[in-house]
Amino acid sequence: MASVAAIDETETFRAEARDWLAANFPASLKGTDNAMSAIDGPSEETADQRAWREAIGEKGWGVPIWPRQYGGGGLSRAEARVLQEEMARIGAYNPIGGMGVMMFGPTLLEYGTEAQKQEHIPAIAKGEVRWCQGYSEPGAGSDLAALQTFAEDKGDHYLVNGQKTWTSGGQWADKCFALVRTDKSKKHEGISFLLIDMDAPGVEVKPIRLISGSSPFCETFFTNVKVPKENLVGREGEGWTIGKRLLQHERSSLSGGGGSAGRLLAGKPVSELAKEYRGTDGEGRLADTDLRSRIVRHEMDQRAFMMTLRRAALEAKTNQGPSAATSIMKNVGARITQDKAELGIEIMGMNGLGWEGEGFSEAELNQTRTWLWGKAVSIYGGSSEIQNNVIAKRILGMLDHQ
Amino acid sequence: MAVLNDEQVMLRDMAREWADHESPVAAFRRLRNAATGVGHDPQAWNSVGQMGWAGVVVPEEYGGSAFGYLSLGLVIEQLGRNLSATPLASTGPAATAIAMGEDEGAKAEWLPRIADGSVIATLAIDEGPVHGDQAYSARVEDGRLSGTKAFVAEGDGAALFVVAATDGLYLVADGEGVSRRTRAMADARSHADVVFDGAPAIRLGGPELTAAIVDRATILITAEMLGMAEAAFATTNDYLKTRVQFGQPLSTFQALQHRMAKQFTELELMRSVVEGALEAIDAGRSDIDQTASLAKAVASETLKLVSREMVQLHGGIGMTDEHDAGLYLKRSAVLEAMWGNAAYHRDRFARLNGY
Structure with a gap:
């Protein structure tokens, strides 16, 4: 139970947040969102969008709980929640995002040197530098520790050679945080965490076209790329530990902690869509009883998931540690996302499978792409099968099968 | 939690x-x-x-x-x-x-x-084997209730009955005009058909009260189901770690690990909807009916999964009366049906949400 004094404090902050947002959020942007820019790529900023990004970046409220000394907002979690509520209330989006915010920033704050934090964190907080992730390789997917990209010690620098794949947003990124091998004799302990400039000579990026038609991922090739030694985060051989910590940030943001729960609820509920496309019987029930039954299962699943997110957040707050429930979030979030899209195309019939051009509504064309893009959700950030391995071993204490 | x-x-x-x-x-x-x-x-x-x-x-x-x-x-x-x-x-x-x-x-x-536990009271609501939205045929005339109630939980030991009649909810004490017949069920718990034949009845409220009480009863048994599911799952998990075949514990087989991970996932969701429904009652929320249907549908499906997997993953020993798996299985099936099965509550949830 929060104390009365603490409640008063957050309410004082609410007034402050409200005033600042009123003065700085351009009315023309109300209700717009740039959440999809991570997938579709950055579009040309309008003057208002730029002004908003610079204003919130200057204030540090794009990364509200990061320390103020590195350009963050320095807010408490309670204050950050109030800020989020106030932004939602006026239809304001957070333009500061991407992998720097979701994954790299929190990890560097934990493991970086003072100089590294000073160099990189403020630029992320202002939304000035885009980061991409160099983890997966053609031969290292679920078995990530099999990665082969090699960073050879050349005295004052490393010489990096190898290939990364599934580099999200690689074609738009300024910098890459990568797992590289510094020791070929040890599997996990031979891995290090290295920061690489994407415009360094020898870095080549090729977008990968997906089944949805978009190219949010790239193949990234490193050929004799020189990387200064000060770009090593942590010690040599500590990369696996740091990289895993970063994946925890990734999973919590992919499963809903970072706002994708909101996206699950965004748009029309499937039941509404079905009523519109398929009609109802005399008593207002969806006429297709088989479809109706599957829609209820889905909507109940979604409700249960939302209640679990809330429960896990409350538990984390009161128990000062992550709740066991967090381990299920990625898989359940993925299944709900995919079920929703599958139901969507089924409800729309042929109109839910349009590719482009006339004859389809915007929503219908979106439905096709959302459905296809959604197949990635159970693969990236640790596939559903890997998540199940993690639950079995870490939570249930079942023994290793290898 | x-x-x-x-x-x-x-x-x-x-x-x-x-x-x-x-x-x-x-x-x-x-x-x-x-x-x-x-x-x-x-x-x-x-x-x-x-x-x-x-x-x-x-x-x-x-x-x-x-x-x-x-x-x-x-x-x-x-x-x-x-x-x-x-x-x-x-x-x-x-x-x-x-x-x-x-x-x-x-x-x-x-x-x-x-x-203080000196009187056992229970609900006498359903009149047939399947809980649904049928009208009740039990009637009250001049303060006396007549009708037959089926599968009343704790009907054998109860001294006091809360009875649903056509026009609302009534209180009937054991005694004049009350007779009962035990229905021996697979779960070996108390269930009885109770016949009220002109039994003196005190009015408690209208059909809204009946509905409110059935929702509370529904939510409470989901708490029992949650405890059962957790225990059944833990027992199975322990067994897989001790049972050795092909020279290694069953818990090392990935096919079984993933089945356990699936159950764990559903259990976490189940806990959220059960606790959420209990909290909704205490908060006096207006959508207790929806939370009850959500909790019962999810609890029924999850306990069903976990109790059936308990038998299957124990192999032959799980089929024996000597092992506890059968006790969980049988009680599960009774609770799945009590106060409406998953299908009933899905239909009700959809209706409550306007589709």
Whole structure:
């Protein structure tokens, strides 16, 4: 139970947040969102969008709980929640995002040197530098520790050679945080965490076209790329530990902690869509009883998931540690996302499978792409099968099968 | 686990400890083998009364503690883990029916005795084998109730019945015009058909009260289901770690690990909807009906999954009467059907949401 004094404090902050947002959020942007820019790529900023990004970046409220000394907002979690509520209330989006915010920033704050934090964190907080992730390789997917990209010690620098794949947003990124091998004799302990400039000579990026038609991922090739030694985060051989910590940030943001729960609820509920496309019987029930039954299962699943997110957040707050429930979030979030899209195309019939051009509504064309893009959700950030391995071993204490 | 206050933490821990020491599954097995015909454990019920758990949802002025439904649910969950045979999930909503009801005399007469465990009260609602939205045919004329109620939980030992009639909810004490016939069921718990033939009845409220009480009863058994599912799952997980085949513990096989991970995932979702529904009652929310249907549908599916997997993953031993898996399986199936199965609650959830 929060104390009365603490409640008063957050309410004082609410007034402050409200005033600042009123003065700085351009009315023309109300209700717009740039959440999809991570997938579709950055579009040309309008003057208002730029002004908003610079204003919130200057204030540090794009990364509200990061320390103020590195350009963050320095807010408490309670204050950050109030800020989020106030932004939602006026239809304001957070333009500061991407992998720097979701994954790299929190990890560097934990493991970086003072100089590294000073160099990189403020630029992320202002939304000035885009980061991409160099983890997966053609031969290292679920078995990530099999990665082969090699960073050879050349005295004052490393010489990096190898290939990364599934580099999200690689074609738009300024910098890459990568797992590289510094020791070929040890599997996990031979891995290090290295920061690489994407415009360094020898870095080549090729977008990968997906089944949805978009190219949010790239193949990234490193050929004799020189990387200064000060770009090593942590010690040599500590990369696996740091990289895993970063994946925890990734999973919590992919499963809903970072706002994708909101996206699950965004748009029309499937039941509404079905009523519109398929009609109802005399008593207002969806006429297709088989479809109706599957829609209820889905909507109940979604409700249960939302209640679990809330429960896990409350538990984390009161128990000062992550709740066991967090381990299920990625898989359940993925299944709900995919079920929703599958139901969507089924409800729309042929109109839910349009590719482009006339004859389809915007929503219908979106439905096709959302459905296809959604197949990635159970693969990236640790596939559903890997998540199940993690639950079995870490939570249930079942023994290793290898 | 929901966020609990100090009283709730204490209550939960006490219930857990009591169930493990005083009411293990072996106690239920002894009760079943003794075939007393009562269908609950009188000694255990006596302890429950002494510890005040029968009064957790009874108002303080009538001798209860008024801790609320989340608190009662926590106790029922702990007892459910060990299949403790107490009528707690029946007396709770029956007490609430009287407390929410319009008869002050009934409150003063019965609530203190429910709170101290000396009277077992239960709900007599359904008139057939499948819970649904059918109209009730039981009628009241000149203060006397007539009709037959089917599969009344704790019907054998109950001294007080909260009965649904065409025009609302009534209170009938055992005695004149009340007769019962035990229905021996797979779960070896108490179920009885109860015939009311001109039994003196006190009016508690209209059909809205009936609906409100059925929702509470529904939510409470999901707490028992949660405890059962957790315990069944833990037993299976332990077994997989000890049973060796092909020279290694079964828990090392990935095919089995993923089936366990799937159950764990569903269990976490189940806990959220069950606790959420209990909290909705305490908060007096307007959508208790929806949360009840959500909780019961999810609880039924999840307990079904976990109890069937318990039998399958134990292999042959799980098929024997000697093993506890069968006890969980049989009680599961009864609770899945009680107060409406998953299909009924999905349909109701859809209707409540306008589709």
